[in-house]
Amino acid sequence: MQRDTSQRRAIRRAIEDAGRPLGALEVLKASKGLAPGLGIATVYRNIKTLLKAGDISEVALPGEPPRYEAAGKDHHHHFRCARCEKVYELGGACLPDLKNALPRGFRVTSHEVLVHGVCAACSKK
Amino acid sequence: MQRDTSQRRAIRRAIEDAGRPLGALEVLKASKGLAPGLGIATVYRNIKTLLKAGDISEVALPGEPPRYEAAGKDHHHHFRCARCEKVYELGGACLPDLKNALPRGFRVTSHEVLVHGVCAACSKK
DNA sequence: CTGATAATGATAATACAATATCATATTAGC
DNA sequence: GCTAATATGATATTGTATTATCATTATCAG
Numbered sequence: 001m002q003r004d005t006s007q008r009r010a011i012r013r014a015i016e017d018a019g020r021p022l023g024a025l026e027v028l029k030a031s032k033g034l035a036p037g038l039g040i041a042t043v044y045r046n047i048k049t050l051l052k053a054g055d056i057s058e059v060a061l062p063g064e065p066p067r068y069e070a071a072g073k074d075h076h077h078h079f080r081c082a083r084c085e086k087v088y089e090l091g092g093a094c095l096p097d098l099k100n101a102l103p104r105g106f107r108v109t110s111h112e113v114l115v116h117g118v119c120a121a122c123s124k125k
Numbered sequence: 126m127q128r129d130t131s132q133r134r135a136i137r138r139a140i141e142d143a144g145r146p147l148g149a150l151e152v153l154k155a156s157k158g159l160a161p162g163l164g165i166a167t168v169y170r171n172i173k174t175l176l177k178a179g180d181i182s183e184v185a186l187p188g189e190p191p192r193y194e195a196a197g198k199d200h201h202h203h204f205r206c207a208r209c210e211k212v213y214e215l216g217g218a219c220l221p222d223l224k225n226a227l228p229r230g231f232r233v234t235s236h237e238v239l240v241h242g243v244c245a246a247c248s249k250k
Numbered sequence: 251c252t253g254a255t256a257a258t259g260a261t262a263a264t265a266c267a268a269t270a271t272c273a274t275a276t277t278a279g280c
Numbered sequence: 281g282c283t284a285a286t287a288t289g290a291t292a293t294t295g296t297a298t299t300a301t302c303a304t305t306a307t308c309a310g
Contacts, residue, residue, distance in 0.1 A: 001285090001286080002286085003276080003277050003278075003286055003287065004277080005276075005287060007287080007288070008287085024267080038289085039288070039289040040268095040289090041268090041270090041288075042289070044267090044268060044269075045269090045287080045288085060188045061187050062186050062237070062239075063186075063191065065266090065268090077226075090226045101202075101215045101216055102204070102215065102240075103245060104245060105245025105246075106213075106244055106245055106248075107242045107243045107248055108240055108241070109207065109242045110240075110241045110242075111239065112187075113236060113237070113238050114236065114237050115227075115233055115236040116233070116234050116237075117231055117232045117234045117235075118231070118232045118234070119228075119230070119231055120228060120229060120230025121230075123230055124230075126255090126309090127256085128255090128257065128307050128308075129308090130256090130306075130307075131306095132257080132258070133257085149297080149298085162259075163259085164258070164259040164261095165259090165298095166258080166261085166298090166299080166300090167257080167258055167259070169297090169298060169299075170257080170258085170299090171257095173299095190297060190298090
């Protein structure tokens with residue numbers, strides 16, 4: 001049976017409160033407050049557990065390890081800051097006429113958009 | 126000085142003629158016709174060379190190694206078939222009003238779209 | 251044609267994220 | 281509180297893509 005450990009609580013909490021997708025190391029760092037001494041193996045283990053439980057979902061990124069965000073959000077896309085390398089959540093604005101761009105016979109199941117740029121915090125510096 | 130070898134010609138040719146982005150192993154396979162005995166190390170070396178020369182460009186994909194396509198194409202996006210795992214090039218159709226979706230202070234430099242689905246060839250089977 | 255040297259192929263080495271191992275600690279049903 | 285079983289932390293191991301090594305081959309300027 002699944003146990004309720006302080007580490008697991010801290011990890012779930014960190015991801016849910018982040019407001020943006022976190023990588024494994026970011027999760028580790030963000031969870032250290034609530035769970036001092038937390039190890040990276042536990043982070044990976046619990047990410048897997050939380051994924052299976054449907055509590056969080058994976059954000060796959062080109063060329064780098066996946067990040068994780070709270071599950072159940074509305075359809076949205078992501079923004080990656082080239083400076084700090086943080087990934088932010090973008091609301092709304094989606095693709096218009098995908099069908100027109102598709103070759104005949106191709107079926108679409110999903111899509112993802114990644115916007116590159118510099119975030120507000122990094123722009124100031 | 127840069128030499129003109131049959132291997133390099135074969136590799137450039139394979140990428141330019143593919144019509145879709147190829148991964149390193151796909152490049153190897155596609156180049157074997159023109160350059161029998163070609164080794165994977167040479168493929169990687171020449172991909173690097175061709176990238177620096179601006180002859181090809183990299184297509185980064187979430188969770189898998191990059192593919193490479195001929196450089197200088199118009200802005201476009203990509204489609205990945207879940208069955209055969211090939212990546213295809215999509216023309217036209219782009220994002221509408223990105224600005225509205227952006228938080229204040231964020232600057233955009235580029236974006237990429239990846240469409241997931243099943244290609245025509247795999248749909249038939 | 252020939253020599254200097256860039257390029258190649260086979261394979262060892264590297265880099266890195268993620269997983270497995272294992273001794274110890276923690277949880278929760280009784 | 282006690283005990284069986286899950287969870288943890290430290291670290292070794294794995295898996296995979298890419299790069300380095302090095303002896304040999306091929307290119308091309310003169």
